Amino acid sequence: xxxIHSISGIRDLVRDLRARDHxxxxxxxxxxxxxxxxxxxRLAAERADTVIVSIFVNPTQFGPNEDFLKYPRExxxxxxxxxxxxxxxxxxxxxxxxxxxxxxxxxxEDRVSKPLEGASRPTHFRGVTTVVAKLLHxxxxxxxxxxxxxxxxxxxxxxxxxxxxxxxxxVVGPTVRESDGLAMSSRNRYLTATQRKEALAxxxxxxxxxxxxxxxxxxxxRLIAEATHILSDHRRIRVIYVAVADRDTMEAAREVTPxxxxxxxxxxxxxxxxxxxxxx
Ligand code: AMP
Numbered sequence: 001x002x003x004i005h006s007i008s009g010i011r012d013l014v015r016d017l018r019a020r021d022h023x024x025x026x027x028x029x030x031x032x033x034x035x036x037x038x039x040x041x042r043l044a045a046e047r048a049d050t051v052i053v054s055i056f057v058n059p060t061q062f063g064p065n066e067d068f069l070k071y072p073r074e075x076x077x078x079x080x081x082x083x084x085x086x087x088x089x090x091x092x093x094x095x096x097x098x099x100x101x102x103x104x105x106x107x108x109e110d111r112v113s114k115p116l117e118g119a120s121r122p123t124h125f126r127g128v129t130t131v132v133a134k135l136l137h138x139x140x141x142x143x144x145x146x147x148x149x150x151x152x153x154x155x156x157x158x159x160x161x162x163x164x165x166x167x168x169x170x171v172v173g174p175t176v177r178e179s180d181g182l183a184m185s186s187r188n189r190y191l192t193a194t195q196r197k198e199a200l201a202x203x204x205x206x207x208x209x210x211x212x213x214x215x216x217x218x219x220x221x222r223l224i225a226e227a228t229h230i231l232s233d234h235r236r237i238r239v240i241y242v243a244v245a246d247r248d249t250m251e252a253a254r255e256v257t258p259x260x261x262x263x264x265x266x267x268x269x270x271x272x273x274x275x276x277x278x279x280x
Contacts, residue, residue, distance in 0.1 A: 001083045003090045007098075010052070010091050010138050018140065022049040025171075026141035027087075028132060031055040032072035032186035036176040038085040040145045043173045045086035052139050053082050054091040056098065060106075061127030072186055091139065098134060107133045109163070112250050113156045116264060117275070120240050128153055129160050136166060143169040147176075149183050151262055151277045155250055175276075181207070183276045190272045198234045199269050205230040205242070206278040209263045213280050218256040220244035223263060231267055240266040240273070247279060256280050 004010050017024055025048030027040050033055075044051040055078055062068035075092065082090050106126050113125035136144070146154050158170050176184050181203030182196075191199055205227035212223055224242045231239050242265040244253050253261050264277035 001079075001087055001090065003079060003092060005092055005094065007093060007138050010089070013089065014138075014140050017050050023143070024048055024139065024141045025051045026135060026139045026144045027051065027053045028135055028144070028146075029053060029055055030057045030071065030186065031078050032074055032189070033078045033081045034176075034184045034186065034188075036147055036149060036184040038081060039176050040147055040173045041082060041085035041087050043171065044143070044145045047143055047171065048141075050088045051086060052089045052091055052141065053087045054093070054135055054139070055082075056091075056093055056131070056135075058127055058131040059095055059099065060130055061124050063121055063123060066121075067187075067190075072189060091135075098131070106130045107160065107164075109156045109160050112152070112159045112248075115250050115252065116241055116243055116245065117152050117266065120266065125153070125156050129156060132157055133160070133164075133166075136168060141168055143171050145171045145173060147173050148279070149175040149185070149276070151247065151264055151279075152250055155248055158248070177203070183274075185274065187272060187274065191269065195236055195269045195272060198236045199272075199274060201231050201234045201237055202265060202267060202274060202276045205265065206263060206276060210278050210280060213256055213258070220252070220254050220256065223256070227263065227265065231265070236270050238268040240268065244280075 025044035027044050029037050041053055057071050059068055107129040108126050109129050118125055154172050161170055180200055182199055208230055209223040209227045223244055227242045228239055231237050244261055244263050246253055247262045261280045262277050266275045
Protein backbone atom coordinates (compact mmCIF):
# COMPACT_ATOMS: atom_id res chain seq x y z
CA UNK A 1 0.00 0.00 0.00
CA UNK A 2 1.28 3.44 -0.93
CA UNK A 3 0.68 6.66 0.96
CA ILE A 4 0.60 9.73 -1.26
CA HIS A 5 0.40 13.26 0.10
CA SER A 6 0.41 15.38 -3.06
CA ILE A 7 -2.24 15.93 -5.72
CA SER A 8 0.40 15.52 -8.44
CA GLY A 9 1.40 12.16 -6.93
CA ILE A 10 -2.16 10.84 -7.27
CA ARG A 11 -2.51 12.28 -10.78
CA ASP A 12 0.68 10.51 -11.91
CA LEU A 13 -0.46 7.24 -10.41
CA VAL A 14 -3.98 7.49 -11.86
CA ARG A 15 -2.64 8.27 -15.35
CA ASP A 16 -0.63 5.07 -15.20
CA LEU A 17 -3.52 2.98 -13.79
CA ARG A 18 -5.96 4.21 -16.41
CA ALA A 19 -3.48 3.43 -19.18
CA ARG A 20 -3.52 -0.13 -17.83
CA ASP A 21 -7.37 -0.19 -17.79
CA HIS A 22 -7.56 -0.48 -14.01
CA UNK A 23 -10.96 0.02 -12.44
CA UNK A 24 -10.38 2.64 -9.74
CA UNK A 25 -12.50 3.07 -6.60
CA UNK A 26 -12.32 6.06 -4.29
CA UNK A 27 -13.40 5.93 -0.65
CA UNK A 28 -13.47 9.45 0.79
CA UNK A 29 -13.03 9.68 4.58
CA UNK A 30 -11.97 12.10 7.27
CA UNK A 31 -9.90 9.44 9.05
CA UNK A 32 -10.27 8.19 12.63
CA UNK A 33 -11.31 5.03 10.85
CA UNK A 34 -13.64 2.44 12.36
CA UNK A 35 -15.29 -0.72 11.04
CA UNK A 36 -17.88 1.35 9.15
CA UNK A 37 -15.15 2.94 7.04
CA UNK A 38 -13.35 -0.38 6.66
CA UNK A 39 -16.51 -2.06 5.37
CA UNK A 40 -16.58 0.55 2.58
CA UNK A 41 -12.94 -0.14 1.72
CA ARG A 42 -13.70 -3.87 1.52
CA LEU A 43 -16.73 -3.19 -0.66
CA ALA A 44 -14.54 -1.06 -2.93
CA ALA A 45 -11.91 -3.81 -3.11
CA GLU A 46 -14.53 -6.29 -4.32
CA ARG A 47 -15.42 -3.98 -7.20
CA ALA A 48 -12.17 -2.34 -8.26
CA ASP A 49 -8.60 -3.19 -9.21
CA THR A 50 -7.23 -0.24 -7.28
CA VAL A 51 -8.76 1.24 -4.13
CA ILE A 52 -7.79 4.77 -3.18
CA VAL A 53 -8.82 5.90 0.31
CA SER A 54 -8.64 9.62 0.95
CA ILE A 55 -8.10 10.79 4.51
CA PHE A 56 -8.74 14.51 4.76
CA VAL A 57 -10.42 16.43 7.56
CA ASN A 58 -12.17 18.86 5.26
CA PRO A 59 -12.39 22.31 6.86
CA THR A 60 -15.14 23.62 4.55
CA GLN A 61 -17.71 21.11 5.79
CA PHE A 62 -17.39 22.24 9.40
CA GLY A 63 -19.33 25.26 10.67
CA PRO A 64 -17.53 28.03 12.56
CA ASN A 65 -18.45 26.60 15.99
CA GLU A 66 -18.00 22.95 15.10
CA ASP A 67 -15.31 20.43 15.97
CA PHE A 68 -12.81 20.90 13.10
CA LEU A 69 -9.86 21.56 15.39
CA LYS A 70 -10.60 18.79 17.83
CA TYR A 71 -11.73 16.23 15.22
CA PRO A 72 -9.69 13.04 15.94
CA ARG A 73 -6.59 12.64 13.77
CA GLU A 74 -4.64 9.40 14.03
CA UNK A 75 -2.92 8.71 10.75
CA UNK A 76 -0.68 5.88 11.99
CA UNK A 77 -3.58 3.67 13.09
CA UNK A 78 -5.60 4.67 10.01
CA UNK A 79 -2.86 3.58 7.60
CA UNK A 80 -2.58 0.17 9.27
CA UNK A 81 -6.38 -0.25 9.14
CA UNK A 82 -6.52 0.75 5.45
CA UNK A 83 -3.86 -1.79 4.56
CA UNK A 84 -5.64 -4.50 6.51
CA UNK A 85 -8.96 -3.71 4.77
CA UNK A 86 -7.44 -3.93 1.28
CA UNK A 87 -6.67 -0.34 0.27
CA UNK A 88 -3.95 0.09 -2.36
CA UNK A 89 -3.35 3.80 -1.96
CA UNK A 90 -4.05 6.28 0.82
CA UNK A 91 -4.25 9.91 -0.23
CA UNK A 92 -3.66 12.40 2.58
CA UNK A 93 -3.52 15.90 1.09
CA UNK A 94 -2.82 19.01 3.15
CA UNK A 95 -5.40 21.72 3.70
CA UNK A 96 -3.02 24.15 1.98
CA UNK A 97 -2.92 22.08 -1.20
CA UNK A 98 -6.67 21.35 -1.30
CA UNK A 99 -7.60 24.96 -0.50
CA UNK A 100 -4.77 27.23 -1.59
CA UNK A 101 -4.86 30.85 -0.46
CA UNK A 102 -7.45 32.73 -2.53
CA UNK A 103 -9.63 29.67 -3.16
CA UNK A 104 -13.12 30.95 -4.06
CA UNK A 105 -15.04 28.31 -6.03
CA UNK A 106 -17.62 26.02 -4.41
CA UNK A 107 -20.00 23.34 -5.69
CA UNK A 108 -23.51 23.81 -4.30
CA GLU A 109 -26.41 21.38 -4.56
CA ASP A 110 -29.41 23.54 -3.93
CA ARG A 111 -32.33 21.30 -3.04
CA VAL A 112 -31.58 17.90 -1.52
CA SER A 113 -29.02 19.57 0.74
CA LYS A 114 -31.47 22.11 2.22
CA PRO A 115 -33.59 20.25 4.84
CA LEU A 116 -32.51 18.16 7.85
CA GLU A 117 -28.71 18.38 8.18
CA GLY A 118 -28.70 21.37 5.83
CA ALA A 119 -31.14 23.25 8.03
CA SER A 120 -29.02 22.92 11.14
CA ARG A 121 -25.59 22.99 9.41
CA PRO A 122 -26.13 25.52 6.59
CA THR A 123 -22.66 25.35 5.00
CA HIS A 124 -21.99 21.66 5.63
CA PHE A 125 -23.06 20.16 2.30
CA ARG A 126 -21.44 22.94 0.29
CA GLY A 127 -18.18 21.80 1.88
CA VAL A 128 -18.94 18.14 1.17
CA THR A 129 -19.87 18.62 -2.49
CA THR A 130 -16.90 20.90 -3.04
CA VAL A 131 -14.35 18.51 -1.57
CA VAL A 132 -15.88 15.47 -3.26
CA ALA A 133 -15.84 17.26 -6.62
CA LYS A 134 -12.17 18.08 -6.08
CA LEU A 135 -11.35 14.50 -5.06
CA LEU A 136 -13.17 13.25 -8.17
CA HIS A 137 -11.08 15.49 -10.38
CA UNK A 138 -7.90 14.36 -8.70
CA UNK A 139 -8.51 10.59 -8.56
CA UNK A 140 -10.86 10.14 -11.57
CA UNK A 141 -12.40 7.00 -10.07
CA UNK A 142 -14.82 4.69 -11.86
CA UNK A 143 -16.70 4.28 -8.61
CA UNK A 144 -16.90 6.07 -5.32
CA UNK A 145 -18.15 4.46 -2.10
CA UNK A 146 -20.19 6.13 0.65
CA UNK A 147 -21.98 4.92 3.79
CA UNK A 148 -25.73 4.88 4.30
CA UNK A 149 -25.01 6.20 7.82
CA UNK A 150 -24.90 9.65 6.19
CA UNK A 151 -28.09 9.19 4.17
CA UNK A 152 -28.49 12.81 3.15
CA UNK A 153 -24.85 13.00 2.08
CA UNK A 154 -25.49 10.01 -0.21
CA UNK A 155 -28.55 11.72 -1.71
CA UNK A 156 -26.72 15.02 -2.21
CA UNK A 157 -23.69 13.37 -3.83
CA UNK A 158 -25.89 11.31 -6.15
CA UNK A 159 -27.70 14.48 -7.17
CA UNK A 160 -24.45 16.34 -7.79
CA UNK A 161 -23.12 13.45 -9.90
CA UNK A 162 -26.34 13.34 -11.91
CA UNK A 163 -26.72 17.10 -12.35
CA UNK A 164 -23.08 17.70 -13.28
CA UNK A 165 -22.87 14.60 -15.54
CA UNK A 166 -19.89 13.24 -13.63
CA UNK A 167 -18.91 9.83 -15.02
CA UNK A 168 -18.69 7.93 -11.75
CA UNK A 169 -20.82 5.25 -10.11
CA UNK A 170 -21.92 6.01 -6.56
CA VAL A 171 -21.88 2.82 -4.47
CA VAL A 172 -23.50 2.81 -1.03
CA GLY A 173 -22.57 0.49 1.85
CA PRO A 174 -24.91 -0.32 4.75
CA THR A 175 -24.50 1.29 8.19
CA VAL A 176 -22.17 -0.69 10.44
CA ARG A 177 -23.22 -0.74 14.10
CA GLU A 178 -21.76 -1.63 17.46
CA SER A 179 -23.15 -4.88 18.90
CA ASP A 180 -25.82 -2.96 20.84
CA GLY A 181 -26.97 -1.04 17.76
CA LEU A 182 -25.17 2.32 18.07
CA ALA A 183 -24.06 3.37 14.58
CA MET A 184 -20.28 3.56 14.38
CA SER A 185 -19.01 7.12 14.10
CA SER A 186 -15.68 8.84 14.58
CA ARG A 187 -17.53 11.16 16.95
CA ASN A 188 -18.54 8.29 19.27
CA ARG A 189 -15.12 8.57 20.84
CA TYR A 190 -16.14 11.94 22.30
CA LEU A 191 -18.79 10.16 24.41
CA THR A 192 -18.30 9.44 28.11
CA ALA A 193 -19.60 6.12 29.44
CA THR A 194 -22.84 7.78 30.60
CA GLN A 195 -23.36 9.59 27.31
CA ARG A 196 -22.60 6.37 25.43
CA LYS A 197 -25.47 4.67 27.27
CA GLU A 198 -27.86 7.49 26.43
CA ALA A 199 -26.73 7.46 22.78
CA LEU A 200 -28.30 4.03 22.43
CA ALA A 201 -31.65 5.81 22.39
CA UNK A 202 -31.04 6.76 18.73
CA UNK A 203 -31.08 3.11 17.73
CA UNK A 204 -34.02 2.40 20.02
CA UNK A 205 -36.06 5.25 18.55
CA UNK A 206 -35.33 4.14 14.98
CA UNK A 207 -36.02 0.50 15.81
CA UNK A 208 -39.37 1.40 17.31
CA UNK A 209 -40.33 3.35 14.19
CA UNK A 210 -39.32 0.46 11.97
CA UNK A 211 -41.33 -1.94 14.11
CA UNK A 212 -44.37 0.32 13.81
CA UNK A 213 -44.00 0.42 10.02
CA UNK A 214 -43.73 -3.35 9.93
CA UNK A 215 -46.94 -3.41 11.98
CA UNK A 216 -48.67 -1.31 9.31
CA UNK A 217 -48.30 2.23 10.71
CA UNK A 218 -47.33 4.43 7.76
CA UNK A 219 -48.28 7.87 9.12
CA UNK A 220 -45.11 9.91 9.51
CA UNK A 221 -46.42 12.02 12.41
CA ARG A 222 -47.08 8.88 14.48
CA LEU A 223 -43.60 7.51 13.82
CA ILE A 224 -41.95 10.84 14.55
CA ALA A 225 -43.94 11.29 17.77
CA GLU A 226 -42.98 7.87 19.07
CA ALA A 227 -39.30 8.22 18.16
CA THR A 228 -39.17 11.70 19.70
CA HIS A 229 -40.80 10.38 22.85
CA ILE A 230 -38.13 7.68 23.22
CA LEU A 231 -35.32 10.20 22.71
CA SER A 232 -36.88 12.75 25.06
CA ASP A 233 -36.89 10.23 27.89
CA HIS A 234 -33.13 10.72 28.12
CA ARG A 235 -31.87 13.60 30.22
CA ARG A 236 -28.72 14.31 28.19
CA ILE A 237 -30.40 14.15 24.80
CA ARG A 238 -31.73 17.18 22.94
CA VAL A 239 -33.50 16.44 19.68
CA ILE A 240 -32.38 18.49 16.66
CA TYR A 241 -34.76 16.78 14.24
CA VAL A 242 -36.65 13.55 13.68
CA ALA A 243 -38.02 13.27 10.15
CA VAL A 244 -39.57 10.86 7.71
CA ALA A 245 -38.34 11.78 4.26
CA ASP A 246 -37.90 10.56 0.71
CA ARG A 247 -34.53 8.82 0.52
CA ASP A 248 -33.58 10.53 -2.77
CA THR A 249 -34.98 14.06 -2.43
CA MET A 250 -34.95 14.30 1.39
CA GLU A 251 -38.36 15.98 1.19
CA ALA A 252 -40.53 15.39 4.24
CA ALA A 253 -43.13 12.67 3.67
CA ARG A 254 -46.54 12.49 5.35
CA GLU A 255 -46.70 8.77 4.78
CA VAL A 256 -44.03 6.10 4.49
CA THR A 257 -43.62 4.65 1.02
CA PRO A 258 -41.93 1.31 1.68
CA UNK A 259 -38.56 1.17 -0.07
CA UNK A 260 -38.61 4.93 -0.79
CA UNK A 261 -38.70 6.49 2.67
CA UNK A 262 -36.33 6.78 5.57
CA UNK A 263 -36.54 7.98 9.11
CA UNK A 264 -33.60 10.18 10.04
CA UNK A 265 -32.66 11.90 13.25
CA UNK A 266 -30.05 14.17 14.74
CA UNK A 267 -29.54 14.81 18.43
CA UNK A 268 -27.18 16.40 20.86
CA UNK A 269 -25.99 14.05 23.58
CA UNK A 270 -24.78 16.90 25.78
CA UNK A 271 -22.26 18.58 23.43
CA UNK A 272 -21.80 15.63 21.04
CA UNK A 273 -23.87 15.79 17.85
CA UNK A 274 -24.96 12.38 16.52
CA UNK A 275 -27.05 11.33 13.51
CA UNK A 276 -28.55 8.05 12.40
CA UNK A 277 -31.25 6.75 10.05
CA UNK A 278 -33.11 3.64 8.97
CA UNK A 279 -34.45 2.94 5.51
CA UNK A 280 -38.09 1.98 5.84
P1 AMP B 1 -16.43 10.34 7.53
O1 AMP B 1 -15.02 9.93 7.81
O2 AMP B 1 -17.26 10.47 8.74
O3 AMP B 1 -16.52 11.49 6.57
O4 AMP B 1 -17.08 9.11 6.77
C1 AMP B 1 -16.50 8.60 5.59
C2 AMP B 1 -17.44 7.63 4.97
O5 AMP B 1 -17.72 6.56 5.87
C3 AMP B 1 -18.80 8.26 4.62
O6 AMP B 1 -19.23 7.75 3.37
C4 AMP B 1 -19.67 7.78 5.74
O7 AMP B 1 -21.04 7.71 5.40
C5 AMP B 1 -19.11 6.40 5.99
N1 AMP B 1 -19.46 5.91 7.32
C6 AMP B 1 -19.32 6.56 8.51
N2 AMP B 1 -19.81 5.82 9.51
C7 AMP B 1 -20.26 4.66 8.95
C8 AMP B 1 -20.89 3.48 9.47
N3 AMP B 1 -21.15 3.34 10.76
N4 AMP B 1 -21.24 2.52 8.59
C9 AMP B 1 -21.00 2.65 7.25
N5 AMP B 1 -20.40 3.73 6.72
C10 AMP B 1 -20.05 4.72 7.54
